[in-house]
Amino acid sequence: MATRKARQGEMLESVYSVLAMVFVLFACVELCDAATVLDVYRLIQYDLAGSPFGSRFASLNHHASSSAFAPGVDLSRSVVISPVRELNLTVLREFIEMRRPLGGLLFLLPKHFDRSGRQDAEEGDEVEEGKLRNTLAELEDLLIHASLPYPVYFAFENDKVAEILADVRRNDASSQPATATTGGFKLLVSTSEPKKLASTPITNIQGWLPGLKADDDVNQLPTIAIVASYDTFGAAPALAVGSDSNGSGVAALLELARLFSRLYSNSKTRGRFNLLFGLTSGGPYNYDGTSKWLRSLDQRLRESIDYAVCLNSIGSWNNELWIHVSKPPENAYVKQVFEGFSDTAKDLGVKVGLKHKKINISNPRVAWEHEQFSRLRVTAVTVSELSVAPELLQNSGGLHDSREFLSESSVIKSVKLVAETLARHIYGQQGKNIEIFADGSSLAVNPSYISAWLDFLSQTPRVAPFFVKNDPLIASLKKELAEHNVEVNVHQDVLDGTFTFYDSTKAQLNIYQVASVAFDLLLLLVVGSYLILLFSFLFITTRGLDDLIGLFRRPPSRKVKTA
Amino acid sequence: MTVFHFFNCAILTFGPHAVYYSATPLSEYDTLGTCIKAALVYLGTALVKLVCLATFLKVSENDTFDPYQELLKALIGFIDVAGLYFALTQLTHRNISQNHKFQAVGLGWAFADSVLHRLAPLWVGARGLEFTWEYVLQGLEANANLVFTVSLAAMGSLMWLRKSKPRALIPLIYACAGILATMPSITSYLRRSLGWRLPEVVGFELSASLVMAIISWQLFSACQRPLV
Known part of the structure; x- marks a missing residue:
């Protein structure tokens, strides 16, 4: 009877471990979202008398960041999401002039600029609107006359993007910017490289x-x-x-x-x-x-x-x-x-x-x-x-x-x-x-x-x-x-012929929530240890099931040894 | 890193079957043939089930719980039991003990079920860029399913193969088998009618599988005892 008790104790232990894992999973489940797809509009790309202007690339595959172009942060592998409403133009201008590397740039335009959603747009503050308009005009002027060696896109704000942006900000505030090892959101635009348009x-x-x-x-x-x-x-x-x-x-x-x-x-x-x-x-x-x-x-x-x-x-x-x-x-x-x-x-x-x-x-x-x-x-x-x-x-x-x-x-x-x-x-x-x-x-x-x-x-x-x-x-x-x-x-x-334009003005942006390598490793570890635990548990128990007499007679210490 | 995630989910889904086979004496007695036979029976049963489902069930436009339809579905689900019965009693197995026979049949059955139901979604979905817990949960569900199937096979072997068993336990065995056989309907009820989400359903399945495993194990050992 004592051995049965011990075995039951073992079983309870394994039950606990499984339960603990279930609870850990439960705690994490709230984090997940589905992929988001967003219409994005690319910054114009053109050559004026041979010299390049605008966004020179179209395809995008980097992690999201909300960093406000802070100096000293390596952004070459991240896409900066920047709502135009909160844009600091002087910082952006400096950033562009210093020609610092960047994975990509996504500007979020205020929702009511969206043609389709105009009807339900609420009346905003006049002064605020005027300021926004000036910012937009200046931003446009800046972007048109710069040659940017990374993809630049515009998109309209919506609730989903706002959520993602808030998430990205929270991540950025808590730790270093998102990379492959820390997970976060991945922005993906898969298009072919822009081609020259034959003639206008x-x-x-x-x-x-x-x-x-x-x-x-x-x-x-x-x-x-x-x-x-x-x-x-x-x-x-x-x-x-x-x-x-x-x-x-x-x-x-x-x-x-x-x-x-x-x-x-x-x-x-x-x-x-x-x-x-x-x-x-x-x-x-x-x-x-x-x-x-x-x-x-x-x-x-x-x-x-x-x-x-x-x-x-x-x-x-x-x-x-x-x-x-x-x-x-x-x-x-x-x-x-x-x-x-x-x-x-x-x-x-x-x-x-x-x-x-x-x-x-x-x-x-x-x-x-x-x-x-x-x-x-x-x-x-x-x-x-x-x-x-x-x-x-x-x-x-x-x-x-x-x-x-x-x-x-x-x-x-x-x-x-x-x-x-x-x-x-x-x-x-x-x-x-x-x-x-x-x-x-x-x-x-x-x-x-x-x-x-x-x-x-x-x-x-x-x-x-x-x-x-x-x-x-x-x-x-x-x-x-x-x-x-x-x-x-x-x-x-x-x-x-002084102007040459490039195609791909519109694209679809996929936003994925991705897991980090660290998480994948951890998952492997958990799954692996679960399998090992299962193996030893089954081995111990089926020895007993296999040989019923042996189950009651054999001392438990030997059983563990054989396991 | 998505292949990594696919790999993780795959070993969570299919690993337990392999572990079960190699850790238990099933491997010592070379019961692979029985497993494969059971898997083939599962395939046949699944086909019959599909035909029945397609013939008798209406396609519901909305995701609500319709008791009549669900009852029909549960009845069709009992085809599984018939398949198991066939696999356990009608098939000629090489001389292996009853203990091993039901385990091998249950294992083959559950493995075929996992391959048919989970491999394709896993291959398509888990390699996507978007991370979701869905495939991890699906792997856990496969584990619970393995436990259910083996327990059901154990009950089946008690019901159909063992002649001498304590009279008091017989209704208990039948009740237990009934619960195990209607488990798909129970989870469907939880999901559709009570609006449980996947993590909750999987949690329920895991805990239910543990409870059922302990009960059926105890029943099985109780039936073995008079032989001692």
Whole structure:
């Protein structure tokens, strides 16, 4: 009986060990999550005249870290997750300038910048929003003009990512940054290396509203051109929707086309001017598309252009709009055009200012669209809320340029101003306070039409190199212009070779919770000792089961020895 | 390091079967043939079971516990018992003792079950980058299953092969075998109806397997005693 008791004691011991293991496992079980998949948008990668810019890599396979670029920490094998809301730009700038190695960079954009989730976004603090917008603009500027030898991605914040970030932060605070030996989270983007895009297509869309020609008139009618560039450039090409630059201009142009098509459809109100509407591509790249389009136009048509009005960023001004010209203000044509605008502006209760910027022919930089006209000796102005000329790739519709910073009323005011000015010019009513497009009349500006187009454009990234063949955006712009114009032509060309772009703008990020090597070793140890324990236990007991008499007679000490 | 994790889970899942075979006298008497036969019987039983399940069970869209369906499932589960009966009594085994026969049959049965049910998910899942406890728990479940199967085989051998046993113990043996045979339904009930998660279910299975092992062991020894 004593031996049985001893054996039972042994069995209890093994039971305890199993129970203890179960409890240990129970304690750990709370830690586990499933893999998370996240849509990420890669920073643009391009070469400008041979020198590399942007994020030079696409595939990512490193552990997550939340380290705020602290000096002395080796980050070459970790991905830094950085919410833009808490970003310290000076530290980041220093980090980039010192060219320190980094495994990868993931920026978390605030949730309400997400186009899909805009409806349920709560109204944030205005000041906070403005600050965020400035940070984004600066960040974008910094990233676009740096060459980063690691993958850089943007993603939108969500609850899961926030949880993971909190976890990563907790880990980072408690110990050294995550590596293979300490576990943590692994971020994985598996894409092939980005490839060069063969060429950047440029598609210009041109609409034509012919004026009424008197029977005895042999001369060609003068033409007024209304032009807006529709494509964008931004740090994340898949997010470069450019609501203001130049979505607002495109929406305004379409509305102008609609208004004038109503006037021109009736021969009584058809003006003695042809109207040329141009939606041009290549805007961020020195208005290369505009230049190519103008050169492709019939020379007689080009010479018949009385003046051209370019619309650029007219969606978020409060009080003053600027008319940019490249001929001196004393020039008779410029004077005439500006007077037309300022008279109308006075009647509408807004202010317009004149800005003159000389063209330097030797400088390849073209800051305003009208400069391309001026270079071909066509009088042209740009209507814009910006008072100073943007630098190359600046203000071209990046991340910060989203719908909620746009005011529809500004676009409506701009449309009214341009429409009235043009109408007064066309019908020879300069200097008279008449309102052709009065609110409530059949010719009123249609706010819902503008708003719908702004919404659509604010959801459509429009970076020219990434347009697919027969892009739906271009098709819909063409269709819309064809609704209101007698003739619509599409002009195709390619961007000149100074810019080279690389593909893979969008990817899927997998976030895995991984176990560390130390854990795997420990698990092996536990499993191994469990098996050894089981072996000895079975050996002891089955000796007994095998030989029942032996079980009761043999002394336990010998049994242990044989085990 | 994911292959490492796969390796860990694999030895946790299949190690106990090997250990059982080599540590007990099963290896001394070369009962591998019996194990393989039992595994083959398991395969046949599993096929029959699948056909029955596919014929009689509705596919439930939601993960709720439907008593009627579960009862049907438990009844189909008794096909297992029939398979075990066949393996224990109908198959010709080389002359090995009853003690070894039920162990070998139980072992072969449990091993085949583990290979069929756990190897593929393990191979697909445990080598993924994401770490989860699922496969470790599955390994533990395989251990519990081994204990259940061997206990059930022991009860089966008591019921069908041993003629002289204490009368008082017979209902106890049948009750014990019944509990062991309905164990899959019990765990399914816990998971579906009570909403237990995998770690809890596995914990229950492990403790239940220990209890059942002790009970069936005691029963077995009690039945052996009159022979002494």
